[in-house]
Amino acid sequence: MYSKKLARLAFGVLAESTFKCPLTRSVSSRVNAARSLCSWTLCLHHRQKNQLSEGFSRRLTRLNVRTVSQTTVDPAEVRKFQAMASKWWDLQGDFAALHSMNDLRVPFIRDNLLNMHGIQQLGKPLAGLRILDVGCGGGVLSEPLGRLGTDVLGIDPVEDSVRTAELHSSYDPDLRERVRYQACTLEELAEEEAEGFHAVVASEVVEHLADLDAFASCCQQVLKPGGSLFITTINKTNLSYVFGIVAAEQLLRIVPSGTHDWEKFISPEDLERLLESFGFYVEAIRGMMYNPLTGAWSWQQNTAINYALHAIKCKEEPQPGQVWAESENLDKPGRATNYS
């Protein structure tokens, strides 16, 4: 495994050939002239990006990439993931980093939920809880959560991914009962399942969405009061551009080229502000780091590149000094857990 990673690194450094996607070969070379608030270096990078990579259709380099639409789903992103739908469970393939991220995200989710609800049952610590996995893809995160005893509903707009996920979990009778998948969008689900879930997990999803406000509002609708929202995503900094896009996509090929668009990254402060405006209280933010040589993730203090966030839906309208009124039914939320 070491040799493969080193070879990849060496290859990436030596030959900067691009990732060829069979579906979309056209290069979107439209460059919008209006970029008043971008720094020149950023513009330079974007232009270089456009010249370097063909294959997946590039995002327009407007400043405000996310239009305020009524849907969270971005059709370009859907097409991108449609092409990769069969590769979800290839542990050494394009999604290898997501599989190894489970070592961080599953304990993060598990421990925070245990803090709030306590161990339900030995062997199935999270039994009785309902979790919604938004953007579940092939079920990479839904399956471990299902094994811990939760009832998981995984949703994804890409039908092929959902089918892959269903097929993969169909062999295991434990998972078949507890993990369900649905090919729909979060807005569609929010209409049916108001206040139905103890937790919502949106891992590596927020950077692919079209409209974050709609996303936050739907999460607020589907969560029970006091329910948890877990998000892992990438920060919007120069460092995340260098490591998250240039290094990860083009040099080291940790993810396929074109997977991420720097414009859609969001900083933890912005995300926190957004969530608080929708009635959430952000309880913990932790930085994560990926080591390309070992293929392993680890927690770190710095949130400059990847980070994980845990927010709790406030039980009533947030008013100063009254946010933590005790509720009869639910336990007091725990403090941020130390993950070092």
Add this chain to the structure above:
Amino acid sequence: MFTFAKARLAVLGTGRRCVALRAFSGALRGVASSESNEESSTSENQLFDVIISGGGMVGTAMACSLGLDPNLAGKKILLLEAGHKKEMDRVPETYSTRVSSISPGSATLLSGLGAWDHIANMRCKPYNKMQVWDACSDALITFDKENLQDEMAYIVENDVIVAALTKQLQTLSDHVKVQYRTKVVKYTWPRPYHVSESIPWVQVTLANGKTLHTKLLIGADGPNSMVRREAGIPTVKWNYDQSAVVAVLHLSEPTENNVAWQRFLPTGPIAMLPLSDTESSLVWSTSHQHAEELLQLDEESFVDAINSAFWSNENHSELVETAGSLFRTALSVLMPDSGSARQLPPSVAGIGPKSRVMFPLGMGHATEYIRHRVAIIGDAAHRVHPLAGQGANLGFGDVAYLTKVLSQAAFNGKDLGKSMQHLLEFETERQRHNLPMMAAVDLMKRLYSTNAAPVVLLRTFGLQATNALPPLKEQIMAYASK
């Protein structure tokens, strides 16, 4: 050639392997899995989380350990054993010939499983001191704890251990199932990557025609492991040209029998392990031919042979004696209160009825302990010479660590057999512990198999020097007690 083999062991054993190699061999094995599509409808009832193949000391301990782990509560575990159930309501009067030396680390594991209480109630003998000496010189080394009050290790009959563990298993019968008198005829391996229309589990075909599926197969089926063979795991192994003769000895007079004795003869080590105040267990490793002769002897001659093996000095040579005593004097100048007087083991008067058995000895080490959805533990993974009494302890060490790794994986929601990461952690950690021990045991065996003067001198000096260094002895004891 010998060092090359050891180096190869080290390289293959402790490095991380290319997964493609496993995938390739897994694909080879997985070809046979296409036949069982029609069984998929009935397989739900027979899908286990863990199947342990082999119900000896290590296999039964593994089943107990998994059954008692809180993170694995609710998982379905099955133990398959080809023999019949070993129960022991009362301990039989006569001692059985196969005994093991249980280190404090293994005793801790067994008491954590709740089996140690049963063992203590049945029969076990703690010993406080061990004397190991050469037949070709006066060199000796003694191991003991500081004040001779604490126990160094325990001698327990293998049957007693299995019976105690079986008793504990019965209390876990709701989620650990055991099938006795069950022989496995075939294993079918899954492909490591997800292919539709194929079953992703390991299939175990029994002699009675039933097929079981499991997410993780643990092979604990002894030195000639079928699991290891069928999985195609390359093994480094060789036969020693030695067989061990075991017997139960009756001592001439009752004594406070709490010392383990081992003397290295040129033909092989002879060991006397205490069982009670009047009886001891004999383990005499010697050439095949001599072993057969010993079995043919009548009781008196056999007893004489044992006594003379322990007591006679016929292998001493002038040169070695002088050199040895010179060295000992030198050491006593440097370290005045080191060195110990040589004591002689108790003399033997008779042997237990019908209790002489012999079995061949060899060394074996599997280069990999794991495959996709497979792990091997105990003698299936490593087989050593009995001269250091470590075979069972290495196996119990495997049990403890694999349980810890699987428990953590289950708490993280992982598929127990699929994610190689936690299995690799088990393999790396245990190989790092087992390989040095096995290399040391093999080295000792070869070092003491000759009476050529230079080698004798070398080992005499080495043994005396080690005996004179308490910190070194403590390190050795600590390592062997894990």
